[in-house]
Structure formats: structure tokens, C-alpha cells
Amino acid sequence: MNIIKQLTQVTQANPLAPVYKIADKGYSYEDLQRQSDALAYQLNQHETLTRQAPILVYGGMSFDMLASFIGAMKAGHPYIPVDSQTPIERLQQIITVAQPALIIAAAPFPTEITRNCSLYTCDDLQRFTTNRFEALPVETAVTGDEIVYVIFTSGTTGAPKGVQISESNLISFTNWMQTTFDLPQQQRFLAQAPYSFDLSVMHLYPALLTGGQLMPLTKAATTNFKLLFETLPTLEVSVWVSTPSFMDICLMDAQFVQEQYPQLTHFFFCGEELTVKTAQKLQERFPTARIFNTYGPTEATVAVTQIEVTPTLLNEVNRLPIGYAKVDTPIVIVDEQLNEVADGEVGELLIGGPAVSRGYLNNSEKTTEAFIKYQGQHTYRTGDLGRREEGLFYYQGRRDFQLKYKGYRIELEDIDHNIEQLALVEHASVVAKLNGTKVQSLVAYVVVKTHPYEKVTQLTQQLKHELGLLVNDYMVPTRWVYVEELPLSLNGKVDRKALMNEVNQ
Template sequence: MTGTARHRASGPLFSRIAAAAVPGRPAVLGPDGALTHAEVLERARRLASRLAARRSPVLVYGQKQPAVLLGFLAALRLGRPYVPVDSSLPPGRVARMLAAVGAEDAVLAEDPPPPLARELAARGIATIRLDPLGAGLERLPETIGGVDPPPPDPEAAAYILFTSGSTGVPKGVAVSHAALAHFTSWLLASHAFVPGGETFLNQAPFSFDLSVMDVYGALLTGGTLFALTREEIADPRRLFRRLDGAPLTTWVSTPSFARFCLAEARFARPMLPALRRFLFCGEALSPGLARALLARFPGVEVWNMYGPTETTVAVTAVRIGAALAAAEGPLPVGHAAPGIEIWIADPDARSRRAPDGARGEIVIAGPQVAGGYLNDAASDPPDGPFFTLPDGRRAYRTGDLGWIDPRDGALFCAGRLDHQIKLRGYRIEIEEIETHLRAVPGVADAAVVPIERDGQPDHLVALVVVTPTLSSAGRALTNHVRAALAESLPEYAVPRLVRATPALPLTARGKLDRRAVREIAG
């Protein structure tokens, strides 16, 4: 399956954003206030002048403050990759990310906790502390002038995001300017966005690649980014107070978030009268959820999209209408974007392509595939995830199980081939959590099980073998282990429950019997 009608971006991304800007229109709306397109561009240019002395990656730390976007754009203008770091991440995890990227500058939209502040200082990283709106930047001199610097090398990194790693160390994915330009050009060409008339929902953290869709969708259409904070998302009353009557035209989120919103009876067309489309990515969209949205929001389009972080947000898309939503089986994730080739690898021989209709591993090739993992000299082993085709194109073995419908060429994704899962849109490596569990004092061995609800992972349960030094009492054990894991893992990767077991079940080959573990966990 190969996408056709290739779309090309014209010019560097910062220049495209500046050309699309509607000066007096809000570029970003959040609880901290709003900034117009003119203010965003002016403050980003001034911030770029403060960052112009070096070429290394720029750490951008915060949550959903408009100042975080200023850090992204300032780095883009200079051709320096930006590294989004959500302030909810444990300082220890951020320290490992810092070691991987070699950042020399950090833009802070809020104060980091003392351990992270000490880490920044110890590494000699120069920090620029901004208020949530970047107030005061407009008074700084623009030492590099009003003309944008030379365009960056298309193959150079535009941003670096971190995904889960089985060794316990997060893996950095460097996405190139060319890959980002290809994705955004396809996104804009695929939908009837109204220049200067779009408002995109931002649900995902800026450190999660789904946010790339709404951030640049808004900025490249002269539209508005409507950012939700994690506090609003966690409090239904605050969330629906904010959403009620909001001028959203494009909803970008994981399906899980929409499912959560549907629990509120008022979440329907009258609440969001301007809404035109739902764009879903990050996890499977179920037919039941699609049907519920089509019923609650008549006339609003529902789109299902697919793509790992390593292939720049999304590489397939399909509009889910009433006929597709009526299906009992899984929904298709669509056809390949222009210039993208997708095939199914034979599960018994990864180098061999499976015939259409056969199940196997989804493989993606083309201009949106990352070069490899950051600082990983072994990114291209013979059986590794990244490889280069004879014609020079990069390809990525996703680890996702899928098949291509021989009737119309649509791609279907049926989950993970390995022990990696998607939980509320976040990709989680089960083995990474187990690695950290075994490092908790008093834990001799551990296994983690995703517990499903409505056919989707809902939460995690950990089974642990404890030493005599650690209490095996339920609540005390859970509290102790969760507190320890919170030092090194993001909140979504910390198991909700922890249960003690005398021993973990093994297969005849001496490997962990995950099926038996699941039965024990319930």
C-alpha cells in the first residue's frame, strides 16, 4: 500500500507559520491567558535572539503554558531541535533525557523541582525562565534581525521526543524537518481547514507526539490552539465548564479521552456548536465509540488515524461514516499518506512481505520515518526496528500486528506484537516498568499486566515477589511501590494496584508465563 499525490511543503516551518498568521487572532488560548499570532511570532523571534549562540538541542520545560510554544518556535527559527519536557515527569527521568540529548539551553515556563534545578545547574545548562505568556520578551533586542536565519538542513532534527524503552532508559526519537514538513503538508491537504477560522483542541501533553498535530494544525492555518491542562482533564466539572460553548472546530485527542467525555450527557452538539471534525490517533478507535460520537454530533466528521512516534505522528487516515461504524469488527485505520509505503511482514520471516489479507507486522517506509533512536549505534541491526531500503528510503518495523484488506487496500491494526501497549494513548513498554519494579527495595521479582475494559487497556496491575523486609499487605504494598516508581516513571506508567505473590509462573522454557500472570492478576 503506497500513498499517491505527494504533497510538498514550501519553505521552513517557521516561515510557513509566519505566512499563515492572522495577526490579531488568538494563536493559543489557555487558563493562563491568550497570545495573538502577532504576539507569538514577535516573542518567539526575540527569544530566538537569546538562543542564537549555540546549535545544540533546546530543552523546553512546562505544561500547557503559551510560553512553551514560544520555546518551540524560537528553536525552529534557529534550526535547533527542541525537546519538550512535561513538568509532570519525575526529575530522574528528565535527567536521563538531558544526558541523551546534550542540551545546553533550557526554556522554562515554570520552576522545576529542586532536584531538576540542581541537575540543570550541574550540567551547566543555561536557563531562560519565562512567565506563562512570555511577557517581557517583546522588550528584548532582536539581535539576529527580522530576517529569518538560513533554512535548516531538511534531514536535521526539528524536535526530539522520548518513548518508553525496555531497558528502563527512555529512547529519544529525532524527527527531521523534512518529516515534519511532510506530515503537516499532508494534514493540511487532507481536510478542508478554513484559513484563519480553525480552533484545534489540544488534549495531549506537548511531550506526546499527538500534540504535534494540533499545535501545527492550528499555527499553519492561522487558527487557534485551545489547550487543556492536566488539572482540567482530571476534574470533570472544570473540564466541561471550559468546553461548554468553546469555539472548537477540530477535536484532536486519543479515543480514550472522547470516551471519557461521553460519560457526560451534555457532551453533544449543543456544547460544541462550531465543531466540524474529530481527529483520533494514538490508540484504537472502536466502532461503538464512533457510533456514539456520530449520534451525539450529527454532521461532524470522525477520522481514524494511525502512526508511531518513529514515523511522525500519523501515516494513515480514514473517515469513519455510519456504514463503517456499523461494523462489529475493528475499524480500518485507512490508507497511506502520500509518499508513504506500508506493508505487512511475514511473522515467520520479517524480511518477507505477507500477501494482502494475511496478518503480520506493520512496516512503514518513506519520508516520515525517523533516522533511528538517539545515540543508538545499534539502530540498524539486521532484525532491528529501523532499516534502509535499497532505494535509500528509511523503513520502520512497528511491532504492531495488522493486515491489509485485499478488497480496498485499507490497513487494519490489531494491537501490539510484543509486550508494548497503548494506555490512554500513551505507549508503554511493560518490560520497562518491570525493570523499575525490580529496583524497588524489597521487590525480588515483578510482572506487570494490563487490565482491559471494553476491549482496551484500562489500567496496570503489578505482581511482585517480595523479600521479608517488605510488607506484603495490600494497600501498604501498593503505596510503597507506587511511591518508589513515581521517582522514575511518568504517572500513566505506574501500576494502579500492586499484589504480592509467592512466585511468578514460568513456562516450560523457563520464561515468564504472561498468560498465567494475567490469570492471577484477574
């Protein structure tokens, strides 16, 4: 049964049940149905929209974003979520690559953006609900191998890549979530990850398909610790979904303990490595809660492995395993020649099965590089290194210089490219400062042109400001090192490994 059919059944069973609450405003499943039906009807009446034409949805953690996703799906269109905090140049890059047929602005849309399509505003979305409309037949909705959403990730050339996820991919993930973790119905899910980050899918659809309620955190709350610690207890969430880095922030609050959050029973982590240190501290604070470590790239629909983190496990390992593979997901570990390695040996993780994306939107070259036929099956080359012991997988780092930082996947070459766009920069190379195997910070090595600044701190402040206009804030390096030239390897390329060794010696 497809996603929209499942959601329709949930709504019919309890239409007045709460589905979304942000600030003091609450919404029911009936509200979600009405607004999404009205939008779907409008999209279906649009003269130039063809089935499966992508729709970009721009905004923050608002209810309008959620209703727009569901409305697009009901009308047979994939949605492309883009956060309103995205820098202008990044947004323009995404639009250039995606070529959306329509933009829905659930937040004020930048006027300087070049677009060749219609735009619906928040006022339009409300107007659609007051006009006459009819619910489309459920058969009109996205289904099967049709694309349901496209999430953009960092790309090596400075251009982001749009990962296409089909309805079948999403069904594989939601079925796994519903059958694996013993989650009760009608839970309150923390919605911390922005919709442009595929971790959001882990709270979004498991909540909707079980009659649950989404409790979003605003950008203001996630960036102001005092406000965050005041807000979290008021949400009364029972299911927690976040990156480990966000949990590290929350654990700074001495009141973040089970006695203050008695309803919180499940923790889910994905997006980056969960350390033993973080897990131990959380387990001590919430001794009766269940903690799950999961792993998966965007290209394989959020997560494909899981393991429950117990006191016994924490006592047995120095580094947490990423877990056991989904039943429908074959994961193999191979050497550089794509030959499968023996248990205990380190190699690249290859992922197959029904959760694997068909590829990148309008980017056949990158699709061909990352998606291969392996043993006759469509397979994604993750670039992640791992090992397997008795069916249990362990993460061992990145094969290349793509990495996870603060839960986001970034490519260092992408940041290089954007730094080199700055007027005062000649060349740049960014590397990661590690704490064990986890990325602690980003360090930029930069060759600069002649500049007017007397102090290095002034120069750094200016470059950070300019870069922040081009990329997301988590991609701006913390430390900047100015050099006469970048080291080169024997083949004439920038020797990033040498810089990496220098930063981490």
C-alpha cells in the first residue's frame, strides 16, 4: 500500500488527532488533509505541469512545508525540500540543476533568484483551501518507481547533487521503521532535522503513518542553547530523532534527564557516528529508554542498518557498530577491485536492494560513477569503509574526502571550490580535524592574494563572512591557515593527505 493510501487510512481513523504543533499553533490530520488536497487539486489543474515534474518547496519547519510535500505527492509530483536558511548562491545552483516546474514558497522567496517557473506563496496556499476543490483519486498519487522526493547533497565540483528517492524506496524504509523498532502508535516525534536533510524522513513518515504528532524545533531554538533547553521539556516528545552532535548539545543541560522527560522512551541516531562516550552519557541519563544507532547514506533512503545500544554493548566495544542490515538490503564489503572481502577485513560498503536510489537528478555522469551493477543488482557505492563480523557492520571511515560533519554530508572539494570563488583567494584546500574518527572541525589552508587587512583575524573574519553567503553555515571552516603555496603530490595534485596529517599530528 502506497504512502498516500496509508496516510488516508490514518486520517479517516482519527481525523481530529494532532499531527503538527509549532509554537502555540496546532494542526490536525484533517487540517493536513484539507490543505494538501486543495494544493493537489490546484496542481492537477495547472496547465503546464506534467506528471512527475519536480516541485521545489522552500521554507523552514512550518506546517505549510509539510502540507506542500503531501500535496505534491497526491498530485503525482516529487518534491524538492530546500531550507530557507540556504545561501542564495546555493539555492540558485539547486534550481539550475533541478529545473523545477514550480516553486512553492512556504517562506519569503529571495527576489534575486533567477527562475523560469511559477511560484506559489503562503497566501496562495491558504487561498486554495477557500476556493472550491475536490480530493483527487488516491490513484493519482506518486506510486511505485515514481520519484517522491529529491534531496540535494554536496557535490565535488561545487554543484550539489539531487538524490532521487522513489515511492518504493520510501516504502522499504517506512516498513522497516514500523516493523523493527516496536514503536507504539500515536507517538510525539521530535522534528529537529531540517527537511532539506534526509534525517528528517526518519521522523516525518514514521510519525504520519502511525498517527503520531510532529513537534518541530525552530531554527531559533536550535541555535540558542538557553532557548533550546527551555523549549525541549515543553514538547513532551516520546520519540527522539537527531544527529549525535545535537544530542551532545542537549547533554550539556544538567536537566536533560529521565526524571524531567518521563515520556521519552526511544532515541534514534543517524547522520554521523554515534560515539561510545555520547551513548554512555545518554544511557546514564535515561536508563530505561531504548537507544538505537542507525546508518545509511541519502542514496539508500536514510538508514539501512540498526542496532540497539545497551549497557552490555557499551561495556564490550570501544567503537559502536552501525548494526545489522535491513532484511531486504544486501550489504557487501569489497576491495578496490570490487572483490568481496572476508569477515573482519576492511573495505568499501556496497548497498543493494529496494531502498537504493535510481541516481542523481539531471546528472548522468555522477550517477554512472556512484551506481553500478554488482552481481546483477542495482547497487550504490557508498565510499564508506567498513568491516563485518558475524553479520554485524562496523564503520571505519571514508574512502575519499567526503565526510559527515554535524550530521550533514559534505565534500571537501565542494568547500574548496566555493572558497576559491572569493576575490581575495588564489587557492584553497579544506581538511578535517579529527577527534578519534569523528570530525571535530574543518580547517582551511588558503593562498591569498594581496589584501588590505593589517591583521590576520580581520582577513579571516571577512573570508568567513563572504563564504557564508555561498554555502551553508556548517561548511564554513573554523580555522584558517594562510600559506605561500599548497603542497602537491607526485602527480601534481594538491596533497590533501599531507595537510590532513599536519592538522591531526
